[in-house]
Amino acid sequence: MISRLLVANRGEIARRIFATCRALGIETVAVHSDADADAPFVAEADQAVHLPGNTPAETYLRIDLVLDAARKAGADAVHPGYGFLAENAEFATAVTDAGLTWVGPPAKAIAAMGDKMAAKALLAEAGVPMLPTWTDPDQVTGFPVLVKASAGGGGRGMRVVRDAAGLAEAIASARREAASAFGDGTVFIERYVERGRHVEVQIFGDRSGAVVALGARDCSIQRRHQKIVEEGPGVLPGEIRDRLYEAAVAAGRAVDYVGAGTVEFLLAPDGDVHFLEMNTRLQVEHPVTELTTGLDLVRLQLLVAEGEPLPEHLHGLVAARGYAIEVRLCAEEPAQGFRPATGTLHRFAIPGVDREFANLDRAGLRLDSGVVDGSVVGIHYDSMLAKVVAWAATRTEAARALAGALARAELHGVATNRDLLVRILRSAEFRAVDIDTGFLDRHPEVFAPLLPADQLPLVALAAALASAAGRRAAAPVLAGLPSGWRNVPAFPQVTRFTGADGEIEVHYRLDRTGALAEWSVRSTDDDATGDRPTVSLVEAAPDRVVLDVDGVRQAFRVRRVGSEVFVDGPVGATSLTALPRLPLPTAELAAGSLVAPLPGAVTRVHVAVGQRVAAGDLLLTLEAMKLEHPVLAPTDGVVADLPVPAGGQVETGAVLAVVNPLEEAQA
Structure with missing residues (x-):
């Protein structure tokens, strides 16, 4: 019997495992880096052990430190979660050698599937269908x-290559990223199937040799080869579903699999099924299967690790109950190449959540989150903040409920992919199941923000009126007078903000009753906003503004943190930065400066000072959140400065390079 479990992971998966442990009466132990000391998962554990440092290599990837933490805390079992050491056979062996219960598959199975090339050979013998694969780039017979x-997964270390010219650099880049994320830079090459669907089967095995399939998931919508929308049981023809189940169970039996695992396949447009990989761990998207089967997969993991057999009712076909769709809510900017975002999450609220980290007994929303209000999103780990899952009778109902909850969510302080997720779920193509791994490449329209450009003036006006209400509420005298009121009307009040597209200037005047007498909004893009709707002020408070817009009331929720103003309206949300009335002078950057979009490390510098470059040329590579981010030349020119050498750490806004436009360089 397991009495005290150490989770060798962090974030939402640690919280998820702790939730089941509490229900079973198992004590919990967390391990944490410096950056995670105040994280929710640490607070929720019964005990916590500090791992000095911040990078995964210093902390969560250190087998010796994790085992020492288990010894210190008196843990008798270890659960690896997913990522980090979850698919590390050496770690599984070390845990069992230390006399601890390993909550995962045998080290032999992990090793067999961890070497993906060897895994392909082994499973091909078991009859699992395969794609053409190479380890030598000179042997590649065709593109893409x-x-x-x-090693590892999660889309890291993956690169699509469409011609021979780009193969060498793609291999080198994939090796660096894989080594950083998993400690193993080994890569291989596989034929790329255009418009394929990524489908997978959840399998489970016990020590008696039983291996069962618990359902399929469709994870086709991906960014950077990492899943962001996952659904189950998936819209699949019965004959294909049967083939998937058969191949997945065969894969599990071929390696004497025990515990939770996932066998991933590529479904080609012609109906052919090809094995991709087997993940010897619990998947990020396991809540989809939990909701559609009613099972607690973590509970099953713990029971199987204790030697219990799988329940009898799982040995037959497990019928799906309803439909579940999960999205990964990430701290990133999709329109900027999915650039990770950092900062303090001032507000994190998803409306309508029925349960956290647990199954539902009726249609509703589940939230598995690694963050709460006030959480700091740093550069060291994955950008995923939470998983939001809708469960309903049908796929259409689940998608609609999930999109609605995300659209109404309050996510303040850190940029997220929320708008992208909502647009995907509401798109006609998604509703029609016209999806595949290239969905985002073919549908650039889903990258547009939910807030239409013509609504920005109303949002800015609401922000200005809320700020005025806040000042009046805090006024030591005459707080009941309308903001800016004068006996003789003169000039309107002016509030200035910066937004995503530049500066916004709001002009407004309130009469002696507090009614909106006049208003206008100007931005850096134009002199005026064009035709303005007829607007009257219904209500203005520091946190809520209600406007009557051409006879339709619209409510705006407003939250201010320092100079940052977050506005959630009926059709979208945005953040603005209030500008001081008398700004202090600031130093100007040199023309042609390229600055760091987020904190990170310069891993490579590809050019030299004085070198001539063309627009789009790769200047240097910045690594943050375990991903590489290319810094490209914005124009034809000459490199004038490279202030940060390879290996240098930078903060947001630091100058990485200066490129003088070609005409200036020749002058």
Whole structure:
């Protein structure tokens, strides 16, 4: 019997495992880095052990430190979660050698599937269908191909290559990223199937040799080869579903699998099924299967680790109950190449959540989150903040409920992919199941923000009126007078903000009753906003403004933190920065300066000072949140400065390079 479990992971998966442990009466132990000391998962554990440092290599990837933490805390079992050491056979062996219960598959099975090339050979013998694969780039017989990391998963270390010219650089880049994320830079090359669907089967095995399939999931919508929308049981023809189940169970039996695992496949447009990989761990998207089967997969993991057999009713076909769709809510900017975002999450609220980290007994929303109000999103770990899952009778109902909850969510302080997720779920193509791994490449329209450009003036006006209400509420005298009121009307009040597209200037005047007498909004893009709707002020408070817009009332929720103003309206949300009335002078950057979009480390510098470059040329590579981010030349020119050498750490806004436009360089 397991009495005290150490979770060798962090964030939402640690919280998820702790939730089941509490229900079973199992004590919990967390391990944490410096950056995670105040994280929710640490607070929720019964005990916590500090791992000095911040990078995964210093902390969560250190087998010796994790085992020492288990010893210190008196843990008798270890659960690896997913990522980090979850698919590390050496770690599984070390845990069992230390006399601890390992909540995962045998080290032998992990090793067999961890070497993806060897895994392909082994499973091909078991009858599992395979794609053409190479380890030597000179043997590649055709393009496009996909370069893949042999260790780990989550889309890291993957590169699509469409011609021979780009293969060498893709391999080198994939190796660096895989080594950083998994400690193993081994890669291989696989034929890339255009418009394929990524489908997978949840399997489970016990020590008696039983291996069962618990359902399928469709994870086709991806960014950077990492899943962001996952659904189950998936819209699949019965004959294909049967083939998937058969191949997945065969894969599990071939390696004497025990515990939770996932066998992933590529479903080609012609109906052919090809094995991709087997993940010897619990998947990020396991809540989809939990909701559609009613099972607690973590509970099953713990019971199987204790030697219990799988329940009898799982040995037959497990019928799906309803439909579940999960999205990964990430701290990133999709329109900027999915650039990770950092900062303090001042507000994190998803409306209508029925349960956290647990199954539902009726249609509703589940939230598995690694963050709460006030959480700091740093550069060291994955950008995923939470998983939001809708469960309903049908796919259409689940998608609608999930999109509605996300659209109404309050996410303040850190940029997220929320708008992208809502647009995907509401798109006609998604509703029609016209999806595949290239969905985002073919549908650039889903990258547009939910807030239409013509609504920004109303949002800015609401922000200005809320700020005025806040000042009046805090006024030591005559707080009941309307903001800016004068006996003789003169000039309107002016409030200035900066937004995503530049500066916004709001002019407004309130009469002696507090009614909105006049208003206008100007931005850096134009002199005026054009035709303005007829607007009257219904209500203005520091946190809520209600406007009557051409006879339709619209309510705006407003939250201010320092100079940042977050506005959630009926059709979208945005953040603005209030500008001081008398700004202090600031130093100007040199023309042609390229600055760091987020904190990180410069891993490579590809050019030299004085070198001539063309627009789009790769200047240097910045690594943050375990991903590489290319810094490209914005124009034809000459490199004038490279202030940060390879290996240098930078903060947001630091100058990485200066490129003088070609005409200036020749002058």
